[in-house]
Amino acid sequence: MKRIIVNEKWCLGCRLCEYNCAFANSGSIGTTPLDMAKALKDIVINPRIKIEEKDDICFAVSCRHCKEPLCVKSCITGALTRVDGVIRINKEKCVECHTCVLVCPYGAIMPSDEGVMQKCELCVQNTGGEPFCVKGCPNKAIEFKELGGDSV
Template structure:
């Protein structure tokens, strides 16, 4: 299975990955509307910075995914391609996935329904938008 790889030595902390992820998962898919007119979704990638190092953090789609193991409703599951996904209809907001993720990659969506939110590798896209729009190629999809 292909995964997003982080090359922190190339990351400049520009946060374009966060912005494009937010736009991709917005209702309209348009940058101005996503920021000004719609309830803003959380980006499913987050840039972490400490001194001179910055890197994008998103779901690693672990082989032994603790989020799946600890999900009491089965909302967290692995699809046929090996991608760890969240079924928002099954999610009850217990946050076991958030507490069990060793990378802090699962977050709480702040929309009307309180559900878990995580990287879905931009289902339906040839390349995740964070990777496609990274100006320094700090993110690769291999």
């Protein structure tokens, strides 16, 4: 199972991953810089990957797709499920109880602009393939790699 691996050693804190994430999940069609400008012009983005930053250290945080996911266990409606190693969210089922937000140790689930929860789904719900944050990282600080087995 491929996972998003973040290496803080190479993270520049440029936040391109956040914007690429917002673009990937904006529902816009197309992948060009012009499409991105159209999709993200004059909006405050609410990305599923976020840069944590303090002093000289910065790194991107997104869903780890845990093997034993607390969010899935705690979800009262079954909106969160683990499908083929990817933790998916069914927005139709989410009732905005925020329990998953409280239990996620990484802070990787958050309310979307519509209210229901959102999280990184490895871009499988978008174009698939390599997630946008990985594609757009200029310094290989975010990689999409096989970890072997069904590990965390």
